[in-house]
Amino acid sequence: EELSQAQYDTVYNFLSLVIASQLFTALFIVMSLRRVLPKYRAALIISATVCGIAAYHYFRIFDSFREAYVTDAVGGQGVYTLAEGVSFNVAYRYVDWLLTVPLLLLEAIAVLALARKTQTSLLVRLIPASALMIVLGYPGEISDDVTTKMIWGALSTIPFAYILYVLFVELGRILAGAPREIAVTVRNLRLLLLGTWGVYPIAYLFPVLGIEGSDAFVAREVGYSVADILAKALFALVIFRIARLKSAYDD
Amino acid sequence: EELSQAQYDTVYNFLSLVIASQLFTALFIVMSLRRVLPKYRAALIISATVCGIAAYHYFRIFDSFREAYVTDAVGGQGVYTLAEGVSFNVAYRYVDWLLTVPLLLLEAIAVLALARKTQTSLLVRLIPASALMIVLGYPGEISDDVTTKMIWGALSTIPFAYILYVLFVELGRILAGAPREIAVTVRNLRLLLLGTWGVYPIAYLFPVLGIEGSDAFVAREVGYSVADILAKALFALVIFRIARLKSAYDD
Ligand SMILES: CC1=C(/C=C/C(C)=C/C=C/C(C)=C/C=O)C(C)(C)CCC1
Ligand SMILES: CC1=C(/C=C/C(C)=C/C=C/C(C)=C/C=O)C(C)(C)CCC1
Numbered sequence: 346e347e348l349s350q351a352q353y354d355t356v357y358n359f360l361s362l363v364i365a366s367q368l369f370t371a372l373f374i375v376m377s378l379r380r381v382l383p384k385y386r387a388a389l390i391i392s393a394t395v396c397g398i399a400a401y402h403y404f405r406i407f408d409s410f411r412e413a414y415v416t417d418a419v420g421g422q423g424v425y426t427l428a429e430g431v432s433f434n435v436a437y438r439y440v441d442w443l444l445t446v447p448l449l450l451l452e453a454i455a456v457l458a459l460a461r462k463t464q465t466s467l468l469v470r471l472i473p474a475s476a477l478m479i480v481l482g483y484p485g486e487i488s489d490d491v492t493t494k495m496i497w498g499a500l501s502t503i504p505f506a507y508i509l510y511v512l513f514v515e516l517g518r519i520l521a522g523a524p525r526e527i528a529v530t531v532r533n534l535r536l537l538l539l540g541t542w543g544v545y546p547i548a549y550l551f552p553v554l555g556i557e558g559s560d561a562f563v564a565r566e567v568g569y570s571v572a573d574i575l576a577k578a579l580f581a582l583v584i585f586r587i588a589r590l591k592s593a594y595d596d
Numbered sequence: 597e598e599l600s601q602a603q604y605d606t607v608y609n610f611l612s613l614v615i616a617s618q619l620f621t622a623l624f625i626v627m628s629l630r631r632v633l634p635k636y637r638a639a640l641i642i643s644a645t646v647c648g649i650a651a652y653h654y655f656r657i658f659d660s661f662r663e664a665y666v667t668d669a670v671g672g673q674g675v676y677t678l679a680e681g682v683s684f685n686v687a688y689r690y691v692d693w694l695l696t697v698p699l700l701l702l703e704a705i706a707v708l709a710l711a712r713k714t715q716t717s718l719l720v721r722l723i724p725a726s727a728l729m730i731v732l733g734y735p736g737e738i739s740d741d742v743t744t745k746m747i748w749g750a751l752s753t754i755p756f757a758y759i760l761y762v763l764f765v766e767l768g769r770i771l772a773g774a775p776r777e778i779a780v781t782v783r784n785l786r787l788l789l790l791g792t793w794g795v796y797p798i799a800y801l802f803p804v805l806g807i808e809g810s811d812a813f814v815a816r817e818v819g820y821s822v823a824d825i826l827a828k829a830l831f832a833l834v835i836f837r838i839a840r841l842k843s844a845y846d847d
Contacts, residue, residue: 346671375627383631390627398620405612413671432672436609444616 348414348425352563359570360407364400370578371396374585382595385588388456392581395445395452399577402441409434438569439483445577446475450508453534456584457527458591463519470511478504482549491553498549505546509539526594530587537583544572599665599676603814610821611658615651621829622647625836633846636839639707643832646696646703650828653692660685689820690734696828697726701759704785707835708778709842714770721762729755733800742804749800756797760790777845781838788834795823 348356374393378386413433414425427433450471454464478501485497512535520531548568552561599607625644629637664684665676678684701722705715729752736748763786771782799819803812 378627386631387628390624393627394620394624397623398616401616401619427671429670430666430668430672434605434608436605437612440609440613440616443613444620 346427346559348559350422352559353414353425356563356566359567360403360410363570363573364403366574366578367396367400370581374581381588382592384458385592388452388584388588391448391452392584395448395577396581398444399441399573402437406437435487439479442479446479447472450475452584456587471508474504474507494553541575597678597810599810601673603810604665604676607814607817610818611654611661614821614824615654617825617829618647618651621832625832632839633843635709636843639703639835639839642699642703643835646699646828647832649695650692650824653688657688686738690730693730697730698723701726703835707838722759725755725758745804792826
């Protein structure tokens with residue numbers, strides 16, 4: 346597989362952008378912990394952990410990318426090809442998601458500060474479903490075969506749909522009698538989650554959707570990178586904002 | 597010894613998963629310290645230390661693995677063989693355990709917040725036994741000979757059995773009159789310890805149990821990696837949970 350100079354730079358710069366976003370969102374959240382009431386700190390600590398884990402994995406992805414694609418053009422201005430003996434590790438993303446997706450759900454539920462029992466009942470269903478979604482997506486991701494990709498993608502979509510069902514239908518039922526202010530928060534948070542998580546299956550499908558060869562590779566890397574910034578860093582900042590507002594309101 | 601691409605990736609990805617789990621569990625616990633009462637913080641600080649030590653050793657194990665197994669296939673998609681002049685260092689795990697196993701016992705006893713005298717009397721027996729268990733296991737680990745493996749494994753099992761005896765029989769006697777809530781915590785903690793520590797001797801036995809050649813290598817690495825996540829990171833989170841609940845209860 347070959348990457349043009351522009352393609353190589355695009356992936357490179359996006360990966361670096363993700364590192365900076367995750368790392369400094371994590372630090373920002375840690376520095377801001379004491380600005381919210383203690384009961385909202387759990388959600389913030391989890392957010393910071395999620396962004397930290399992502400930063401770690403993007404350091405690895407970035408290094409892996411730099412080692413895997415090489416050129417012998419002077420000044421690095423040329424065509425990049427795969428090096429001998431080094432692979433670009435696609436699994437880092439899935440290892441990252443395996444840890445961060447359950448934590449993101451935990452974080453979203455934690456900031457609602459629901460009754461302990463309701464919280465547990467939601468989490469025991471959401472967390473295993475999210476792990477299953479990631480595990481089922483992986484074999485499709487590493488396969489070059491469109492049929493294989495479609496089958497695992499479809500299987501992975503089942504737990505994804507279940508998560509959305511729990512968040513939109515069941516959580517809605519639980520919150521039916523909640524004060525308007527909470528209802529609005531939940532609605533917005535859910536929409537943000539849907540909007541950002543929805544980017545992943547789309548990026549997954551780029552190679553299938555007629556984008557070809559190295560363009561598909563670049564589109565997928567950029568797609569996942571943008572999705573990770575939205576689903577983790579932006580999400581963390583929204584959670585922080587909610588925790589701040591609720592802290593002022595509860596005081 | 598040769599590893600196929602899939603075998604290489606499996607070990608590689610598990611080692612990276614352990615790094616991320618230990619590192620961010622340690623940071624999570626540090627960030628959460630102030631969320632428990634002061635008397636439970638000792639246990640959390642020890643947890644964070646254990647996970648931190650493990651993260652350090654897994655960085656080393658990961659690097660050692662990457663240097664020891666090499667391929668010259670383009671894009672790294674090929675068979676990996678042992679490089680000349682570099683060994684995959686098995687001792688890191690044992691050095692890690694030598695530090696972390698005594699600390700884990702300390703952490704488990706600390707969170708119970710027993711009377712000082714009882715605590716000391718348990719620890720002076722548990723800690724030397726645990727160190728002995730690790731030291732006796734090492735000569736068997738580095739040997740390729742099944743008989744040698746079995747002999748050292750059996751010797752190492754003696755202190756292991758003694759630890760279980762102290763935790764299940766003696767600790768039970770000490771806690772005979774304790775409130776129900778404490779009794780339940782101890783029972784669960786002990787079962788978790790048994791369930792997770794029990795994985796180590798099983799992984800140790802893979803090469804003996806008829807799994808052969810590089811499959812045994814991969815099974816052992818994955819086995820120890822999973823065991824380390826459960827015995828250290830998951831254990832730390834359970835200790836945190838207990839400390840949180842007890843803090844709420846004591847308040
Ligand atoms: C439905 C579906 C997928 C969904 C992935 C999602 C929803 C990932 C979310 C990741 C997040 C939120 C990471 C942030 O930490 C896969 C696995 C691409 C495979 C194709 C089908
Ligand atoms: C019984 C036995 C063993 C037990 C090892 C154990 C129980 C290790 C626990 C390690 C932990 C808990 C590490 C976490 O920090 C060995 C040495 C494999 C050798 C074979 C016999």
